[in-house]
Amino acid sequence: MVNYLIRRVGYALIMVVLVSFVSFAIIELPPGDFLTQKVEQLRARGDRSAEQQVETLRLRYGLDKPFLERYFNWASNFLRGDFGESFEFERPVSEILGARLGYTVILAIATTVLTWALAIPLGVYSAVKQYSPGDQAISVVSFIGLGMPGFLLALIIMYFAIIVFNLEVTGLFSPEFQDAPWSFAKVMDLLGHLWIPALISAVTGIGGLVRIMRGNLLDTLGQPFVEAARARGLKNRTVTWKHAVRIAINPLITILGSDVFPSIIVGSSLVAIVLNLPTIGPVFVDSLRKLDMYLAGTCIVFLTIMLLVGNLVADLLLAWVDPRIRLE
Amino acid sequence: MQINPSPTPTAQAPAGPATDTRETLIEVRDLKVEFNIRGGVVKAVDGLTFDIKRGQTVGIIGESGCGKSVTARAILRMIPKPGKITGGNILYHRRRRLAGHQTAPAETNVIDLTTVDPDGETIRQIRGGEIAMIFQEPMSSLTPVYTAGTHINEAVTLHRLLPVKTLGDQMADKIMQYRHVTREEARDIAVQMLRRVGIPKPEQRVDSYPHQLSGGQRQRVMIAIALSTEPAMLIADEPTTALDVSIEAQILDIMRDLQRTANMAIMFITHNLGVIASMADEIVVMYMGKQVERAGVVDLFYNPKHPYTKALLQSVPKLGPKTGQRLASIEGMVPDPLHLPTGCVFHPRCPAFMPGKCDQIVPRWAEAAPNHWARCLLYEE
Ligand SMILES: Nc1ncnc2c1ncn2[C@@H]1O[C@H](COP(=O)(O)OP(=O)(O)O)[C@@H](O)[C@H]1O
Ligand code: SF4
Ligand SMILES: [Mg+2]
Numbered sequence: 001m002v003n004y005l006i007r008r009v010g011y012a013l014i015m016v017v018l019v020s021f022v023s024f025a026i027i028e029l030p031p032g033d034f035l036t037q038k039v040e041q042l043r044a045r046g047d048r049s050a051e052q053q054v055e056t057l058r059l060r061y062g063l064d065k066p067f068l069e070r071y072f073n074w075a076s077n078f079l080r081g082d083f084g085e086s087f088e089f090e091r092p093v094s095e096i097l098g099a100r101l102g103y104t105v106i107l108a109i110a111t112t113v114l115t116w117a118l119a120i121p122l123g124v125y126s127a128v129k130q131y132s133p134g135d136q137a138i139s140v141v142s143f144i145g146l147g148m149p150g151f152l153l154a155l156i157i158m159y160f161a162i163i164v165f166n167l168e169v170t171g172l173f174s175p176e177f178q179d180a181p182w183s184f185a186k187v188m189d190l191l192g193h194l195w196i197p198a199l200i201s202a203v204t205g206i207g208g209l210v211r212i213m214r215g216n217l218l219d220t221l222g223q224p225f226v227e228a229a230r231a232r233g234l235k236n237r238t239v240t241w242k243h244a245v246r247i248a249i250n251p252l253i254t255i256l257g258s259d260v261f262p263s264i265i266v267g268s269s270l271v272a273i274v275l276n277l278p279t280i281g282p283v284f285v286d287s288l289r290k291l292d293m294y295l296a297g298t299c300i301v302f303l304t305i306m307l308l309v310g311n312l313v314a315d316l317l318l319a320w321v322d323p324r325i326r327l328e
Numbered sequence: 329m330q331i332n333p334s335p336t337p338t339a340q341a342p343a344g345p346a347t348d349t350r351e352t353l354i355e356v357r358d359l360k361v362e363f364n365i366r367g368g369v370v371k372a373v374d375g376l377t378f379d380i381k382r383g384q385t386v387g388i389i390g391e392s393g394c395g396k397s398v399t400a401r402a403i404l405r406m407i408p409k410p411g412k413i414t415g416g417n418i419l420y421h422r423r424r425r426l427a428g429h430q431t432a433p434a435e436t437n438v439i440d441l442t443t444v445d446p447d448g449e450t451i452r453q454i455r456g457g458e459i460a461m462i463f464q465e466p467m468s469s470l471t472p473v474y475t476a477g478t479h480i481n482e483a484v485t486l487h488r489l490l491p492v493k494t495l496g497d498q499m500a501d502k503i504m505q506y507r508h509v510t511r512e513e514a515r516d517i518a519v520q521m522l523r524r525v526g527i528p529k530p531e532q533r534v535d536s537y538p539h540q541l542s543g544g545q546r547q548r549v550m551i552a553i554a555l556s557t558e559p560a561m562l563i564a565d566e567p568t569t570a571l572d573v574s575i576e577a578q579i580l581d582i583m584r585d586l587q588r589t590a591n592m593a594i595m596f597i598t599h600n601l602g603v604i605a606s607m608a609d610e611i612v613v614m615y616m617g618k619q620v621e622r623a624g625v626v627d628l629f630y631n632p633k634h635p636y637t638k639a640l641l642q643s644v645p646k647l648g649p650k651t652g653q654r655l656a657s658i659e660g661m662v663p664d665p666l667h668l669p670t671g672c673v674f675h676p677r678c679p680a681f682m683p684g685k686c687d688q689i690v691p692r693w694a695e696a697a698p699n700h701w702a703r704c705l706l707y708e709e
Contacts, residue, residue, distance in 0.1 A: 228469040231404060232483045232553065233456035236447055243471045323473055323537040 084294030123213025145207030257314025360415035387608030457487030460554035466547035
């Protein structure tokens with residue numbers, strides 16, 4: 001188990017290094033990248049202060065050094081918390097992403113929890129009551145959820161929430177808490193706002209997960225150990241949850257790491273743009289569009305780390321619940 | 329749940345060999361189970377009648393698909409989905425212990441299991457507690473994420489009752505009081521049961537997960553689970569089919585041993601004639617859902633009546649408990665269960681086929697010799 005853990009963490013670290021390398025290559029890739037443009041602009045101005053600024057940029061980003069050296073320079077700064085500067089905002093990347101990072105993680109976790117909390121009971125119900133009207137209703141709705149893009153759903157829910165229920169759906173805070181210091185009331189305000197974007201980002205994932213849960217459980221319910229558990233005189237509910245769901249859920253944990261979590265991160269970026277949420281997503285998309293490469297590269301690295309951590313957590317969870325993996 | 333103080337159906341149909349003076353435990357009477365599937369109705373069990381006495385082993389034998397497993401599942405009311413009991417009775421002579429109550433040992437109620445709610449409290453008390461079952465697939469009959477001990481605990485905490493000492497033995501008719509077991513006792517029982525089924529180092533094995541056990545060990549654990557509740561009957565549905573011959577012999581030894589000490593009845597389902605000869609007191613032969621012959625084991629092996637039984641016996645070169653002969657296929661094709669032959673269902677394969685008779689007249693269940701029943705026109709009139 002300890003070996004397994006070390007190996008998994010090791011792979012994750014190697015992955016981060018690889019991705020950071022690729023990110024850096026991307027940062028430098030665009031021919032008309034922000035830095036070159038800026039230097040040329042400054043050169044064109046030709047005055048003394050412009051020359052000085054070019055010099056500062058040259059030193060800071062090591063413009064005349066070879067690629068590898070520039071990468072190590074960037075990476076070691078990264079480790080020290082200096083992610084470079086956003087050309088667009090002319091402010092350090094760390095300042096722009098700071099709080100957004102936390103909200104992104106919170107939203108991803110809330111979405112994941114909500115996805116599971118809804119998908120598993122629905123999938124179990126669907127399987128146990130196979131072909132019942134309830135099962136059919138769940139199937140239809142989950143296929144719609146599967147087919148509909150998250151942003152469209154976000155718009156629809158926004159419409160209903162604002163027009164029909166007169167709710168506040170954009171942002172993560174009420175105006176009075178926007179810049180207030182952290183307090184219990186602010187946390188409650190966050191939770192009060194969080195569920196709507198979490199629900200919207202969850203809906204697309206739930207559809208698929210319900211189908212998978214239903215299929216897995218139907219398979220598992222046909223297994224001899226389920227019949228044997230029933231033959232021991234256990235209640236149907238105990239047989240279903242303790243013996244069948246407990247086994248049918250394991251593949252979902254793998255899917256959680258490899259599929260659900262990434263799609264939540266991608267999907268919630270779109271939702272975050274529509275709902276104007278203070279997460280990484282909107283900034284990332286914007287930075288790509290404007291070729292604000294240090295900002296974009298940092299976003300890529302952080303999103304990758306989130307994905308890898310999600311994967312690692314899923315793997316550990318699976319090992320924890322399944323002795324066949326834990327005791328391998 | 330239906331309680332008959334005087335079990336009338338017993339009197340209607342003679343159950344066959346009556347030499348056995350042991351008390352009756354189960355009476356299956358004209359049992360019918362049908363599967364309503366696309367394309368028609370499969371009569372998986374069609375008019376089965378036999379008795380099981382306390383402490384007796386009854387063997388059920390027949391080719392694959394003849395309805396053995398369905399019969400076993402009907403008794404526990406666990407017939408899979410499209411299947412339904414469409415006729416007959418399963419009378420269970422129930423002798424219960426109740427936690428906290430004083431129970432005289434001779435108190436017996438008769439329940440017709442075909443009328444109890446298949447998800448209800450009564451059948452759940454019976455399943456595992458009074459009638460336990462072990463299955464053909466030892467490799468997958470244990471839930472992979474739970475230890476052997478967890479499985480046994482589950483059965484024991486649900487069903488096992490221990491006598492409360494204070495009431496004692498001084499009473500003339502031994503009125504006993506029982507209580508449920510505690511957690512620690514359940515674990516002790518688990519270790520003790522694993523030891524009894526011959527698992528080495530039971531104190532450690534009790535914490536083993538199924539994937540850490542071999543096939544033979546898993547089936548031993550299944551037996552330990554089944555017997556940990558001291559049931560009145562064990563249904564063993566081809567318990568050794570998936571195991572190799574030497575392990576099979578060990579498992580059979582264990583079952584015989586435990587049965588002797590526990591006075592437990594066994595309904596032993598198999599298609600292995602060698603196995604059944606060494607286990608059963610009485611044998612029921614099934615063909616296409618129908619009972620074709622029933623007799624004591626010696627009678628059946630030395631003096632078979634029904635042509636199907638004869639064919640089965642001829643297909644086995646040598647008999648003996650250790651030969652491990654599988655039921656070799658006999659001539660002809662097993663008919664399509666949706667389109668059964670007219671008259672005697674065995675007639676297309678029967679060496680003693682009587683044209684104009686066997687394909688037209690349905691043979692009745694008749695006593696071909698004392699305590700020896702068969703369903704064949706050779707023994708009618
Ligand atoms: N789940 C099921 N669905 C449909 N038919 C079934 C099912 N289970 C059993 N049957 C029918 O019942 C017959 C007897 O099955 P079974 O009792 O399992 O045979 P065996 O004697 O090999 O144990 C089968 O031939 C099949 O036609
Ligand atoms: S009734 Fe006829 S066909 Fe059927 S077993 Fe007897 S002899 Fe054979
Ligand atoms: Mg079978």
